[in-house]
Amino acid sequence: MGLAGVGMVGMGAVVAASRGSDGDSSTGAASGTRTAAEWTEPAVLESSEGVLDLELTVAETTVAIAGATATMLTYNGTVPGPTLHVRPGDTLRVRLVNGLSEVTNLHTHGLAVSATGASDNPFRRVEPGESFDYLIDIPADHPHGVAWYHPHHHGHVADQVFGGLYGALVVDEDDWSDGAPRVVVVSDVTLSGGAVANVSAMERRMGRVGETLLTNGARAPQLPVAPGTTERLLLVNACTSRYLSLGGPSLTVRSVDIGGLARPVSTDSLVVPPGGRADLQVDAPASSTALVARAYARGAGMGMMGAPDSGTDATILTLVPDASAASPATPGDASAPVDLRDATVAREREITFTMGMGGMGGMSFLIDGREFDPERVDQSVRLGAVEDWTLVNATGMDHPFHLHVWPMQLIDSDEVEVRDVVDVPAGQRVRVRVAFDRFAGPTVYHCHILDHEDLGMMGVVEAS
C-alpha cells in the first residue's frame, strides 16, 4: 500500500480572500475573518499488485474544520476520509471498524460490483464496537472515473454522511507515484457549539442543507494554478441534500458520475445532484475566479412549506493565478459509456416517487406507494436482461434517483449519457435503460436526498 500525493500544493501562507467573479459569497464563517483557507486534499491510499488492503475506523473525532474545531464523524480521523485509488481488476479489502455507538456499514457508490455477501452490501449491519471485512472484487473491465464511499444503513445514512463520513474512490489505470489528480470532495455541514447541529423534522422532510459548504473539509479554499495550465478536478457531491449548481469559470465536463459521457462537453453551468460526480477541466484564469455552487430551487413548491432550496450561493474553491504553483498530475480520460440504444428491451417498468400523510413527522416518503422494507423485493429482474425504467416524480420536490450496481443510460438524450444518480425534477418523468448484465442478488434503489432515503424512499431490486 502506498501513500502518495498528499497536500502537494500549499500556499505557504494564508492570503486575503480574493475577489472572485461572484465575490466571496461563502457562508458560515466561524470567526468572522475574511482570510481564505489553504488548499488541502485527503490522504491517498493506493492499491499495489492488485490489492488495496486498508482499515477504515469510524469514530467521533475532534477535527479542524472550516477554520474552527468541531467533533465530527470520521473515517480514520479525517473529514473527508482518505481517497482510495484502485485499478480495474483489483480487490478492495476494507476492514470497517465501527467505533460509533450506533450501527453503520459501507457503500461504494459508483462501483459496478457485487452487492451480496462481503461486497457492496447495503443490507449488512456492522454493530457498535464490531468490525467487518469487506471484500470487493472490481471487474477487469470496470470503467474509469471517480466514485465515493459512505455509510448506507437505512435510518442512519443522512445523519452519518452529514456528520462527516465520506471519501473519494478513484478507479483508473494511472500511476500516481508522481502525484495524484485533484480530488474535490464537496460536502455541507451545520456546526453548533463545537459539534454537528441536530436537524429538525422539517429539515429532514425538505432534505437538510448545511450552513457551511466544505471543500475537502475547508471553507472556500484557494487553489493556486500556474498561468497557461489546465486543471482537472474530480468533484464529488457528498452533500446530504444540496444540489451543486456549478458556476464561475468555463468548464469542460469530461465525465459525469463514473465514465458517463461519450465525449467532453463545454458549458458554463452544470448541476451535480447529491451523490453525483463530475470530472471537470478548467483553464487557469487570468485573475482569481471562484467556482461557485449557486442557489438552487429543488422543486416547484410544497404548498404552505414552499419549495426546498439548496442554500445561497457559496464558493467551492477559488482558482488563484500563481506562477510558482506546481502542476498536478493529469488523470487519464474517463471511460466512454456502453451505448444501449440498440439493445433489445426485455421489460418496461415505472417507478413512482410519492409523498403521503402519516409516517415520521406527519409525512411519508414512498416509492410506488410503499416505504422501504428490506425483507420485500420490489422489482425482480432477470439476470442478463436490459430494461427501461420510467422514473416518475409525482411530488412537488425534486428527487435524485440512485440505483446501486447497474448504471442507467438516459435513453431520451441525443447524446450517450450514463449516470448512477439521475435527477427526476418535480412533476416530471425520466426514462433510463439499464443492463442487468451481471451480479445476481438483491440491492437497492432510492432517493439520494439522504433524509428522504432514511424516511422510506427506497426499494429493493433483485437480479436472478
Ligand SMILES: [Cu+2]
Ligand atoms: Cu427525495
